[in-house]
Amino acid sequence: MGIVVVGSLAFDNIKTPFGEVKNALGGSALYFSTAASFFNSVSIVAVVGSDFNFDEIKFLEDKNVNLKNISVKAGDTFRWKGYYDFNLNEAHTLETHLNVFADFKPELTEDILDEDYLFLANIDPELQLSVIQQMKNPGFIAADTMNYWIDNKKDKVAEVFTKVDAVTINEAEIRQFTGEFNLKVAAKKILDLGVEYVIIKRGEYGVLMIDKYQRVFFTPAYLLETIFDPTGAGDTFAGGMIGYLSTRENIENDLRKSIVYGSVMASYDVENFSIKRLKELSASDIEKRYNHFISYCELGIKNV
Amino acid sequence: MGIVVVGSLAFDNIKTPFGEVKNALGGSALYFSTAASFFNSVSIVAVVGSDFNFDEIKFLEDKNVNLKNISVKAGDTFRWKGYYDFNLNEAHTLETHLNVFADFKPELTEDILDEDYLFLANIDPELQLSVIQQMKNPGFIAADTMNYWIDNKKDKVAEVFTKVDAVTINEAEIRQFTGEFNLKVAAKKILDLGVEYVIIKRGEYGVLMIDKYQRVFFTPAYLLETIFDPTGAGDTFAGGMIGYLSTRENIENDLRKSIVYGSVMASYDVENFSIKRLKELSASDIEKRYNHFISYCELGIKNV
Numbered sequence: 001m002g003i004v005v006v007g008s009l010a011f012d013n014i015k016t017p018f019g020e021v022k023n024a025l026g027g028s029a030l031y032f033s034t035a036a037s038f039f040n041s042v043s044i045v046a047v048v049g050s051d052f053n054f055d056e057i058k059f060l061e062d063k064n065v066n067l068k069n070i071s072v073k074a075g076d077t078f079r080w081k082g083y084y085d086f087n088l089n090e091a092h093t094l095e096t097h098l099n100v101f102a103d104f105k106p107e108l109t110e111d112i113l114d115e116d117y118l119f120l121a122n123i124d125p126e127l128q129l130s131v132i133q134q135m136k137n138p139g140f141i142a143a144d145t146m147n148y149w150i151d152n153k154k155d156k157v158a159e160v161f162t163k164v165d166a167v168t169i170n171e172a173e174i175r176q177f178t179g180e181f182n183l184k185v186a187a188k189k190i191l192d193l194g195v196e197y198v199i200i201k202r203g204e205y206g207v208l209m210i211d212k213y214q215r216v217f218f219t220p221a222y223l224l225e226t227i228f229d230p231t232g233a234g235d236t237f238a239g240g241m242i243g244y245l246s247t248r249e250n251i252e253n254d255l256r257k258s259i260v261y262g263s264v265m266a267s268y269d270v271e272n273f274s275i276k277r278l279k280e281l282s283a284s285d286i287e288k289r290y291n292h293f294i295s296y297c298e299l300g301i302k303n304v
Numbered sequence: 305m306g307i308v309v310v311g312s313l314a315f316d317n318i319k320t321p322f323g324e325v326k327n328a329l330g331g332s333a334l335y336f337s338t339a340a341s342f343f344n345s346v347s348i349v350a351v352v353g354s355d356f357n358f359d360e361i362k363f364l365e366d367k368n369v370n371l372k373n374i375s376v377k378a379g380d381t382f383r384w385k386g387y388y389d390f391n392l393n394e395a396h397t398l399e400t401h402l403n404v405f406a407d408f409k410p411e412l413t414e415d416i417l418d419e420d421y422l423f424l425a426n427i428d429p430e431l432q433l434s435v436i437q438q439m440k441n442p443g444f445i446a447a448d449t450m451n452y453w454i455d456n457k458k459d460k461v462a463e464v465f466t467k468v469d470a471v472t473i474n475e476a477e478i479r480q481f482t483g484e485f486n487l488k489v490a491a492k493k494i495l496d497l498g499v500e501y502v503i504i505k506r507g508e509y510g511v512l513m514i515d516k517y518q519r520v521f522f523t524p525a526y527l528l529e530t531i532f533d534p535t536g537a538g539d540t541f542a543g544g545m546i547g548y549l550s551t552r553e554n555i556e557n558d559l560r561k562s563i564v565y566g567s568v569m570a571s572y573d574v575e576n577f578s579i580k581r582l583k584e585l586s587a588s589d590i591e592k593r594y595n596h597f598i599s600y601c602e603l604g605i606k607n608v
Contacts, residue, residue, distance in 0.1 A: 086485045181390045184529045205509040208524070218600040220512070220522035225488045256603045296522040297601030299560045 002041035002066075003246050004112050004138075005032045006131045007121025007235065008078050008101065009046045009057075009070065013094075014273065015083040016229045024274040025056055027078060028121035028144070031232035034275045035239025035265040036119075037063040038286060040246045042239075043112045045069040045131060047104040049077040059279060069109055073100040088230045088270075089203035096148075108134045117246045119238055120164070122146045125156035132163050140251055142166040142199075142242060144234065150177050161190060165251075166197040168238050174200055183208065197255060199241075201234050207259055217256050220296050222267035222289065229273045233266040236278065240265030264289045306345035306370075307550050308416050308442075309336045310435045311425025311539065312382045312405065313350045313361075313374065317398075318577065319387040320533045328578040329360050331382060332425035332448070335536035338579045339543025339569040340423075341367040342590060344550045346543075347416045349373045349435060351408040353381040363583060373413055377404040392534045392574075393507035400452075412438045421550045423542055424468070426450045429460035436467050444555055446470040446503075446546060448538065454481050465494060469555075470501040472542050478504055487512065501559060503545075505538050511563055521560050524600050526571035526593065533577045537570040540582065544569030568593045 007029030013022045033042045043066040050072065061067055081095040104127065114136045120128040120143040128143060141164040145157050150173060157177065161167055167190055171183070180186040187198040187210040200208040204227075206220040241255075241262030248254035264286055271277040295302040311333030317326045337346045347370035354376065365371055385399040408431065418440045424432040424447040432447060445468040449461050454477060461481065465471055471494055475487070484490035491502040491514040504512040508531075510524040545559075545566030552558035568590055575581040599606045 182529060182531070184527050202509065205506065206522075206524075208527070210527075215605060216527050216600050217602075218510075218524035220510075220524075223488050223512070223514075223520050225486060227486070252605065256605070260603070294603065296520050298521075299564070299598065301519065301556065301560070 001116035001139075001246065002043060002112075003036055003117040003119065003242055004043045004045060004108075004115045004131070004135065005029050005036070005119045005121060005239075006045040006106060006128065007032060007119075007123055009044070009048050009052065010078040010080055012079070012231060012274070013081040014229055014231055016088070017084070017086055018226070018228050019273065021229075021273045026080065026231060026274060028123070028232075028235040030057070030275060031235035031269065031278075032119060032121055032239035033060060033065050034063075034278045035236045035262075035269070036243035036246075037065050038265075038281065038283065039240075039243030039261075041066065042243075043069055043115065045106050045108060047071045047073055047100045047106075049073060049075045049100045052077045066112065069106070069112060071104070071106070073104070075100045082231075084230060088227055089205075091231070106131060106134075116140065117242055118142070119242050120144065120160065121235055121238070122149070125149055125153050125160045128160045129156065129163070132160070140165050140242075140245070142168055142238065144168045144238065145173065145177075146170075147173055147176055158193065161193045161195055164195060166199055167195050168199045168201060168234065170234065171200055171202045174198070184210070188214075199259065201237065203230065203233070207237070207263060209255070209259055217259065218297075219259050219263045219293075222263060222293055224267060224271065227270045230270050231273075232275070233269050236269040237262040237266040260290060260293055261286070264293055305420035305443075305550065306347060306416075307340055307421040307423065307546055308347045308349060308412075308419045308435070308439065309333050309340070309423045309425060309543075310349040310410060310432065311336060311423075311427055313348070313352050313356065314382040314384055316383070316535060316578070317385040318533055318535055320392070321388070321390055322530070322532050323577065325533075325577045330384065330535060330578060332427070332536075332539040334361070334579060335539035335573065335582075336423060336425055336543035337364060337369050338582045339540045339566075339573070340547035340550075341369050342569070342585065342587065343544070343547030343565075345370065346547075347373055347419065349410050349412060351375040351377055351404045351410075353377060353379045353404045356381045370416065373410070373416060375408070375410070377408070379404045386535075388534060392531055393509075395535070410435060410438075420444065421546055422446070423546050424448065424464065425539055425542070426453070429453055429457050429464045432464045433460065433467070436464070444469050444546075444549070446472055446542065448472045448542060449477065449481075450474075451477055451480055462497065465497045465499055468499060470503055471499050472503045472505060472538065474538065475504055475506045478502070488514070503563065505541065507534065507537070511541070511567060513559070513563055521563065523563050523567045523597075526567060526597055528571060528575065531574045534574050535577075536579070537573050540573040541566040541570040564594060564597055565590070568597055
């Protein structure tokens with residue numbers, strides 16, 4: 001069974017201490033599906049404007065990504081302009097233009113309605129709810145969000161959370177959503193909405209997962225000498241995580257390994273702008289870094 | 305073989321979002337030795353003023369801590385006044401009074417000169433060098449420092465680092481000392497001084513260790529619902545780490561476990577002001593949290 005992702009396709013203008021790109025291909029659905037495509041088939045639900053050139057994402061089709069649920073509307077594709085300083089954990093937004101996303105109402109094609117895995121990337125929560133309603137009965141749904149929607153549609157974000165198995169959320173955003181600084185207490189508030197797994201993204205400090213039994217799992221971030229651009233790391237993480245998970249039989253047993261795979265993919269994402277580094281990866285690159293990654297937490301020494 | 309620590313005994317005035325204490329017993333040597341005393345015998349090298357009441361540290365003697373190298377000088381004991389806001393990772397110093405520490409010249413008693421483990425807590429690097437010179441041939445030396453000494457005596461801090469096996473240092477301080485934001489690159493610069501293990505303390509984000517072979521080990525921080533006061537967490541960490549390590553035969557094999565024991569002790573420290581929580585611990589409390597702690601990084605699920 002494959003994966004459905006609803007999220008954005010975008011053009012990004014990004015400046016980091018290490019370089020700058022303009023009109024780079026971006027968006028949560030792009031990062032997610034590129035990462036997930038190494039593990040399973042993915043269908044993207046999104047909208048683009050008439051300025052979008054499908055040749056740019058032709059490589060996704062070659063990697064078993066279904067592009068049929070990408071609508072093309074008159075107008076411009078979603079655009080984001082932002083920058084990072086040396087604290088790469090924090091994106092500074094300069095401009096956000098929703099453009100064709102402003103009044104997007106997705107209508108999913110029949111063939112993807114019974115897919116088993118659904119990722120609701122950071123996007124208007126009403127749009128996330130509409131996709132949940134259309135899907136038949138996905139076995140695993142994860143949702144992300146961001147400060148913009150918590151500020152403007154907090155009730156709808158909470159409604160999404162009552163309908164999903166996992167929430168992936170930034171450290172600052174879970175504090176904002178719950179009004180709790182302490183992450184253990186904040187996670188409990190999300191779990192109380194019926195979520196089974198709260199997955200807190202902490203940028204260069206890794207990922208913290210707390211499940212409904214209050215069990216904790218922790219993954220550091222892979223230690224890189226050069227981080228070029230953190231844009232898309234969270235969605236790439238989710239793509240690697242859900243991609244791997246969707247190939248396994250038991251979510252509870254395999255979620256921890258999936259989180260490590262997600263972290264591996266995110267670590268590759270940040271090594272270059274846009275999806276440049278992700279595109280050139282091989283399965284053995286992923287396995288190699290996975291093995292290196294797990295050695296970070298082993299009590300015995302391992303040379304990898 | 306036992307442990308020698310040179311560091312401060314102090315009176316602290318501390319305010320956190322959760323409470324306030326005045327004239328609380330503190331200082332790096334106090335936190336270190338309290339934590340290490342659960343594992344091995346410790347000798348404290350320090351100086352106090354005539355205002356210091358030894359009854360307050362009588363409990364240390366009962367726990368096999370040698371107090372004979374604590375000098376008493378005319379004047380006042382070292383005092384620190386500071387506060388924390390909700391970001392408990394960052395201490396804000398309001399006042400530092402070195403007092404009797406200002407011209408302390410330690411002279412170690414003969415009986416501790418051949419101890420095998422030495423911890424140079426955050427203190428004037430010239431004083432750290434003097435203790436290294438007096439000791440006969442310790443098998444393992446670790447040193448800490450802080451921004452104050454990096455600002456004022458950076459050359460001496462570097463000289464200390466050339467003479468030690470391990471450096472324990474805060475994330476912000478290793479960036480300051482090396483002028484490198486990237487931690488992997490920064491760690492290399494410290495390793496190049498001849499250090500074998502660079503142990504970077506990241507507060508609520510845990511501990512990152514990089515060894516001379518560029519092998520990485522990572523420990524998260526224990527997830528607590530209430531953190532009362534982070535003062536002393538770094539020294540308590542070092543005390544637990546070196547305490548456990550000093551009971552083992554092979555440093556390379558057991559340093560990783562030692563770092564987890566250090567993290568366990570630090571997690572208890574922050575649950576109350578001063579050493580209140582540490583004083584009441586039992587060996588089984590430590591083992592229980594150690595086991596819980598290692599479950600945080602296990603790929604399989606474990607109920608603890």
